[in-house]
Amino acid sequence: MISQRTIDIIFETARVEEVVGDFVNLKRAGSSLKGLSPFGNEKTPSFVVSPAKQIWKDFSSGRGGNVVTFLMEVEQFTYPEALRWLAKRYNIEIEEDREYSFEQQQEEKERESLFIITEFAKKFFINQLNNSEEGNLIGLSYFKERGFSKEIIDRFELGYSPKQWDAFAEYALKNGYSKEIIEEAGLATFREDNKQYDKFRERVMFPIFSFSGRTLGFGGRILRNDVKAAKYLNSPENKIYHKSKTLYGLFQAKQEIIKSDQCFLVEGYTDVLSMHQAGIQNTVASSGTALTNEQIRLIKRLTENITVMYDGDNAGIKASFRGIDMILEQEMNVKVLLLPEGEDPDSFAKKHSSQEIENYIKENATDFIRFKVNVLLEEANNDPIKKAELIREIVKSISLIPNSIKQEVYIAETSKIMGIREEVLFKELAQLKNSGSKNSTSHITDKAREKKPEISIVTTNKEVLNIQLTIETEIIKLILQNGDLEVELKDENNELYKTTVIEEIISQFNENELTLSTPLYQKILEDVKVGLENNELRTGSYFSRSSDSEVVNLATEMMLEKYSLSENWTVKQGINIKKKEEFVHKDLFDVLLRFKIIYIDNFIKNLMDKTKNKDITQEELNDILKQIMHFTSLKKILNEHLNRVI
Structure with a gap:
């Protein structure tokens, strides 16, 4: 295995x-x-x-x-x-289960514990920012002074770590987390004299997410100038957080990157926040680290086009050459955008509208050849030796590109810009190329074998569908499509409370001892319950990776709606369609009530069947009739909640 x-x-x-x-x-x-x-x-x-x-x-x-x-x-x-x-x-090296030692099992448990404690810490910091006096006065005020909207603050789940020396450490210990895992996550330090210190105290907090949205670690910015401490502090490397393998904002940006087929790469947290707020939501940051191959590959999962944004600092620009070469080596298309002098992406985005930024990008983004020429020609200063070195530098970058057609196009471009014959450049390219050519690992196999189509679980027949099956399908669809979405509902006292779709469904099912009649749906529901017990919201992305093909097919079908309006059609027709998420709270309320009504209907039907029993006593009959009246009355109340007339 x-x-x-x-x-x-x-x-x-x-x-x-x-x-x-x-x-x-x-x-x-x-x-x-x-x-x-x-x-x-x-x-x-x-x-x-x-x-x-x-x-x-x-x-x-x-x-x-x-x-x-x-x-x-x-x-x-x-x-x-x-x-x-x-x-x-x-x-990828295959690891067999029989080689999965006790130590490796413990390592996996520790990884999962780190995910749990970082998620717990994120919620603590968010609560401190929004619901404490100190968080409001210091943290929230800072974000507002920087011009960040509540939408951006919430979307990136920004937080605040209080001034108290051990506010988080004390809170985590009280909630059952061990000193070892708190320290491993880099959230606090515990000394032998029983003193404990929060690592991020008195800082605004920037959670760092994985590609799939799990909390990996944090970046914290100190707001005081009178202390001897680093302006920014990051979580230490551990079993789940590797700075070189993460990009700040990627989780929030990935949909827009795919849609626009373009990614903008900046340096810092606030650069990302300001760009997103200005409408340029396909922006991510390397968070102050030198660009790595792992980070580039994360972007390549979504697009092959990267535009690197720089603030015009010469030292930083020259240091970026290596990163650009790495992007080229990954067979990606790279452009460079230099911002006006004295501007960085954060300040530039705050001063301009989305349209103005887009126009500036179109007019000023340049390919890597022109970028290198513009930067290095100033140094060459008409010196023929330095100019020759510049040409070699450009050809060296071109040699890293695996695609030979692209190489030829860039050679022609360099020839035109630098006034050098293409033959000379190709000769230099041949000398720089690696002696061994890379073997492609991709092979197109024979024509796919035909297979009889399987019947879709969510049928689209014109036949009248069983109402209960339809409602159960809606419940599972809510779980798979929007299970982790936070909704605001009202309790029996008409007071508002916040929860997630999954938590509300499971709570209602447990409280009323409900089950789904469809075996596959009930199987998924039980799996969701197990996830909830382990502080995990299992939605469509979780079930789409199942080894059970029936579960995968259902999850995929529900995640990709066949008849959803395409974005292009919506734009062309000029129709403003609200996001489905805006209706989820109503759908959730409606479908749970309808399910309870169907459940009661079935119960009443079973009771009615019992009255037909010839051997039933008058006492038993009276008892059953009382139950029927009770459940009929309950059904009427539920229907009134749905504003239905019976």
């Missing part, structure tokens, strides 16, 4: 659009990719791939799933065979 650790690495590394692209010619359609189904002959593309959700759906056959299930369908692989194929394609 392949270990769960390896399976997780495979799912984190493999890109569904790349693998599907080996078999299907995909073209961008909004934030998704579309192509002709590999499972049948069709003229109109109905095969959809979502890079953001890492799932696919073939609407012609009803099939769908993740990168593993695609290989199982198209190549008839078993689940382990598909995993091994992906491991080989992405050079």
Whole structure:
């Protein structure tokens, strides 16, 4: 058996659009990719791939799933065979379960504990920012003075760590977290003299998220100038947080990056916040570190186009050359945008509208060749030796590009700009190239085998559907599509309270001892309950990675709605359609009430059937009739809540 650790690495590394692209010619359609189904002959593309959700759906056959299930369908692989194929394609070492030692199991537990404590800390810092006097006066005031809106503060889940020496440490210990895990996460220090100190005290907090949205660590900015401390402090490296493998804002930016097929790379937290607030929401930051291959690969999962934004500082610009070369080496398209003197992305975004920023980008973003020429020609100062070095520097960058056609285009561009014959540049390129050519690991296999389409779980027949099945389907759809969404509801006293979709559904089902009649739906519901017990909200992205093909197909179908309006159509028609999330609280209230009504209907029906029993006594009959009256009255109350007339 392949270990769960390896399976997780495979799912984190493999890109569904790349693998599907080996078999299907995909073209961008909004934030998704579309192509002709590999499972049948069709003229109109109905095969959809979502890079953001890492799932696919073939609407012609009803099939769908993740990168593993695609290989199982198209190549008839078993689940382990598909995993091994992906491991080989992405050079991932397979770890077998029998090699999964006790120490490795403990390491996995520690990783999960770190995720839990960082999530706990994030909520603590958010609460301090919004609900404490100190947080309001210092933290919230700082963010507002910097011009950040409440929407941005909430979207990036910004927080505040109080001045008290051990506010978080004390709170975490009281809630059952061990000193060891608190210290491992870099949130506090515990001394032998029983004194404890919060690492981030008196700082505004910037949570750092993984690609999938899990809290990995924090960046904290101190607001006082009269202390000898670093302006910014980051969480230490640990089993879940690796600074070189994360990009600030990527989780919030990934949908817009896919939609625009472009990523803007800046340096700091506030650069990202200001750009997003100005409407440039496909912006991420390297958070002050030198750009790494791991960070570039994260962006490449979403787009091949990067524009690097610099504030015009010469030292920083020259240091960026290495990062640009690394981007080129990953076979990505890189442009550079220099901002006006004295401006950085934060200040520039605050002074200009979204349209003005977009116009500036269009007019001033330049390819890496012109960028290097403009920067280095000033140093060359008509010195022929320095000019020759400049040309070699540019050709060296071109040599890193794996695509030979792109190399030729850039050579022609360099020849034109520098006034050097192409033959001379190609000769220099040949000398710089590595002696061994890289072997491609991608291979297009034989034509996909045809397979009889499976019946879709969520049927679209014109037949009248069973009402209970329809309502149960809506409940599962809410869980898979919006399970982690926070909603505001009213209790029996008409008082507002906040919860998540999953927490409300599970609470209602537990309180009323409800179950779903559809076995697959009940199976998912039980899995969601287990997740909730472990402080995890299991939504569609979780179930789309299941080893159960039936579960994966259902999750995929519900996550990719066939009849949803395309973004392009909406824009062209000039129709302003509200996001579905805006209606979730009403849908949740409605579907739970309807389900309870159906549940009561079935209960009343069972009671009515009992009255037909010839052997029933008058006393038993009276008791049953009382129950029928009680549940009929309850049903009437629920219908009134739905504003229905009976």
